[in-house]
Amino acid sequence: MKLLDRIKGVGRALRSGTVLSGVSTRPTARMLRDSKSGVLAAQQVSIVDNREEIRRSWRRAAAYALDFIQNSGKLKGACDQVLVDTVGVELVLQPQPELAELGYSPDEVAALVAQIKREWKRYAWNPRECDMRGKFTLPQLVDIGLRWYMAYGEITGILDYMPRAKRRAKGIRTGLKVCMTPPSRLVQDTNEFENLFQGVYHDEDGSPIGYLFEEKVNGVTQKVRYPAFDAEGRPTVLHLFDPTDATDVRGISVLSSAIRKHAQKEVLDEATLQTAILQTIFAAVLTSENPSKDAFEALEALEDEELRDEFVGFLQAKMDKARESTIGINGTPTVAQLGPGEDLQFRTSATPGKEYLPFASSLDRETARAIGITYSSYAMDHSDATYSSVRMENATIWPIAVRRRERLAAPMLQAVYESWFDEMVGEGRIKLKVSYEVFAANREKFTWAQWQGPAAPTADDYKSERAVSERLANGTSSIAIEGGLKGIDTDELFNQQLREHQRYVAAGMRSPYERPNQPPLPVDEPPDETTKKKAAA
Template sequence: MNLVDRIKGAGRALIGHNGGPPMERRRDAAYFRGAAASSFLGGMARPALREQSDDIRAAWQLATSHAIDRIQNSGFISGVVDASVASVVGNGLNLAARPERELLGWSEKKAEEWSTKVETRFKVWSSSARECDAGARMTFAQQQIAAYKSYLYFGEILARLPMFRRDQHGGLTKVLLLPPSRLSETATDAFNRTKHGVRMDQYGAALSYIIRMVDQHGYAVDREFQARDADGRQGVVHVFDPMVLGVRGITPLAPVLKVCAQVEQLADATLSATLLQTMFAATIRNNTPGLQAFSGLMTEDEQGQGQDKTMNIDQFVDVRGDWYESAKLNLHQHGRVAHLFPNDELEFHEAKHPSENYDNFAGWLLREIARCAGVTYEEASGDYRGATYSSVRIGTATMWPIVLQRRQNIAGVFCQSIYEAWLGEEIGEGRIEFDNGLDGFLKNKGAACSAWWNGPAAPQADDLKTARADETLLKVGATTLEAVSAKYGRDWRDDMKQRKREKDLALSLGLPDPHKPVEERAAEFKRSEQGADDDKTDNPSFTPDN
C-alpha cells in the first residue's frame, strides 16, 4: 500500500461509512447539563413560559387584594409602606424647571427668569386643593403621596386630568385620582388590542382607557377616555413599572406576600407558645412497685373480698382518694405544706418551646419584605440593635438607588405628566409668556417642559462626616453645588438666592456675613481685635479706667 492509499484509508475512517462527519459523541450546549442538575430540577415545578403581561392579568386581582389586606392589617407592612413613601415622596416632590435654553434659543438670563415664574405659579396652583384636585380635597403634595401609595397597593397609578373652572379666576387643569381597579377587565375588540381596559395601537401605545365610573343615577358604567387629545395633552395618566410590552402593573409586594403570611404564622405560633409557658400542670406519681404492694395497704378482710387485679386496683384508688380528700391538697394556696400519700411524688410540668430562634428567623423574613419594598430593615422596623455607622451607611447606599429609581420612574413620571398639562394651559391662557404662544410651546414642548423633581434627602448616619465628604468633593471639583443641593432635596438656585438675601440683611444690620467660612470670620475678628489694641497703645491719654 502506497502513501496515497494510506491517506485515503485514513480519511474514510475519519469520515465514516456513510461519508458523514466523524462518528463521535456530541455534547449538547445547554443549561442545567449533568445528572446532578437534571435530578435537582426534575423534582421542581415546571412553570409555564408566558409573557409578563399575561402573568399580571392572571394574578393581578388576587395579588392586589392580598397586598391591601396585609397593609391594612399588619403593623410592620404598614410601617414599611410609610417608610417607602417618606423616602420616595416625603412631603411632596418640588418642581425645578430646567428648559433646554440652547434648543429654545434663549439666553441664560431669560431662561432663569422664565423658570422662576413657572415655579412660582406652579407652587401657588399646587398648594390649593380647589385648584389642583378635582375633588377639592388634596393639595398636589398630598396627591403625590396618595398616588405612590396606589403604586404600592395596586402596582400602578391611575388618574384623569379633566378641565373645568371651579372659580371665576381659577385654572382649568384638575387631577382626579382613581383606583386602578376601575379599569375594565371585560372590554374587548375585534382586533384583540384591548387588554386590561387599555385600548392600544399596533405598537402597544395606549389610545384610550375604559374606566368604570358612576353615573348621575349611581350606577356603575364603563366609559372610554382618550389617552391624549389632538394637541398631545394627556387626558389619562397611567404609571407602572417599566416592562416589555407592559399593559398593567402589579404591586411590588407581590413576591413577598407568602413571606408576610409566614411572619404572621410565626408570630401567632410564638405567642401561643409564650402563653402556654405561663401555665403549668401538676401530676402525682406513685412509686410503689407492682400490684403486690397494694395488698400491704389493705386489711385481711379487704384482701379476701376479691381475687382479681381490678378489684385490688379499685380498692387502692379508693384509699388514695380518701387520703387526699382528708389532706385537702390545694395548689392555689400559698405556703401550705402538702402531705402526700405514701410513695407519691408531686411533679410539675412546664410547656417547652424552642423560641430562642424566633428573633433571627423573623428578622430574616422581615428583611426580605423590607428589601422588596426598597427600604432598609432598620428603617422599616426601627430595630437598630447591632447597627453601626458603617452598616447603616452601606445599607442606605445600597437602597438609595432603588429610592431614586422609583422617584424618577414612578412618582416623577406622575408629576411630570401633570406639570406638562398645567404648563400648556398656563401658556394657552396667556398667564405665562412663551415665544409664539401656544403654537410655539407645542412645537417645542419637550424642551420647554424639561424639569427636575427634587425629593427628600438620603438619610445620614453622621451628618458631620457627610458634610465633610461633600466639602472635600467640592474642593477637588468632583461634584457641583447643584448635585449637592439635589442630594438634600433642594434647588441650588433657591439656595443661592436665599444666601444672598441673608447676607444683604446681615450687612445692613452691621453683622458679619453668616456664610463666610469660619476660618475667615475668625481671622477678621482677630484682626479687628488687634487693631483695637493698636489704637489703645497709640493713644497716650488711654487708661484702663477710661
C-alpha cells in the same frame, strides 16, 4: 423470591454499571443537570407570556396585598417608608427651560423660572385648585399613587378640565384637575379584535390610545372609554407602572413575589404565639405519689378486709390533710401546704426556641427586599447594626428609592406640570416673550424640568458633611449637585443666603455666611466705595 431470580437480578445490576459492578455511570456536563434527589424534576415550570401572567394573577395579587397591608403593622410601615424614601414631604420642581434659541437671556430665564416656582407652589398646595374632588393637595395625591403602586402595582388617574363657568361658581382659577382613579376601576376586559388588552386600547404599533374605566353614573355602573392623549398631544390619562417585559400592559403588586413568604411569617407568628400561651397556661405541674384509679381498684380485690380498710383509712387521712391547704397561681399566688408525697413544679415556656429569630428574620428580609427597603427599617431591628452595615444598606437600597422616584412619582408630576404650564400660558397668567403658537411648537423646551426628592439617609452626619466639603474643595462636585442630593432648591437657597448676608452687613454685623480663612463675601456695593463715590461727586 427464587434463587434463580435473585441471580438474574444481580446480573442485570452488573450490566447496568451500578455500584455492585464497581463501575460508575458515565459523567455528564450540561446545563440544568439534576441532582440524584431529583430536586429540579420536582419543580414543574413553563415559559409564560408575562403580560398574560399579570392578567391572570392581577386581581388575586391585589386582593392579597390589600388585605396584608391593612392587617399588618410591618407592611403598613413599609408603605410609609417607601413614601418618605421616594418623595419625602414633596418633590421640588426645578424648571430647566432651554430658551436661548427663542431670544431669552439668562436673566430672563431666571425670572421666568422664579415665577413658575411661585405659581406652581400656589397650585400644588391648594386642594381646590389641583384636585377634582377638592380634598387633597398634589403631594397627597402623589402619596396615594405610591400606595396604589404598592398594592396594585400601578398608578392611574385622569387629567380633566373644569370649565370657566364652574370655576367661577366655586371661586377657583385653575381649570386643570387631577382625578385619581383606583387601578381596580381600570377594567380587565380583553378583546383581540379591538386591540383591547386588560382595559387598555392599542394601535397597530402597540402604543396605548385609550383606557376603559368603570364609573358610576346616577348609581349605575358603566364602562367609559378615555383617550390616552387629547388633540394637542397632551396626556389625559395617568397610567404608570414598572414593567418587567417590553410587552407589558399593566403592572402587578410589588408584594406579589413576597405574598407567600409573608403568609408563612403570619402562620409562624400565630403558631408560636398559641404554643407559648398553652405552655404558659399549663406551666404549673403538681405531681403526687398517691395511687391512681387502677391502684384503688386493686385494693378492692384484696381478700383481707381489715388490711384493706386500714390502707384506705390511711389514704383518707392524707387526703383530708391536703384538703386543708390551698394552691393559687392567679393574680395572688399562694401555696399554703402540699399533701404528703406531693411536689409542685413550674415549667418555663419552651417557645419560641432558638431557631425562631433566625427563621423569622429570613422571612422578613425576603419581604423587605421585594418591597425595596432595608431590613432594619422593615423589622425595626437594629440589634446587630454597625456603622459599616448601615452605610452598605443605604448604599444598596437608596438607588432603588431614586429609581422609584424617577420612574413613578416624577413622571406623574411632570404630566400634571406640562398641562398646568400650558393652561397658565394659554390664559395669560404666565407671560412669555413669544406667542402661544410658538410656545405650543416648542412645548418641550419650555416644560422640561427636574424633580428633587429627599436626601439620602446617613449613618453619621459629621462624616457625611466632611465628605461633602472635601468634594467641593477638590472640585469634584458643585453646590448644585450637593444641594440636589439633599433635596434642596439651590436657587432658593442662594437667594435666601444673599438676602440674609446683605441684611447682616447693612446692620454692621458679621455675616454667618463668611467662611473662616476666606475673604468676606462681596455685597452689591460696599459702604466705603459708596462714600468715596459720593465724595467725588
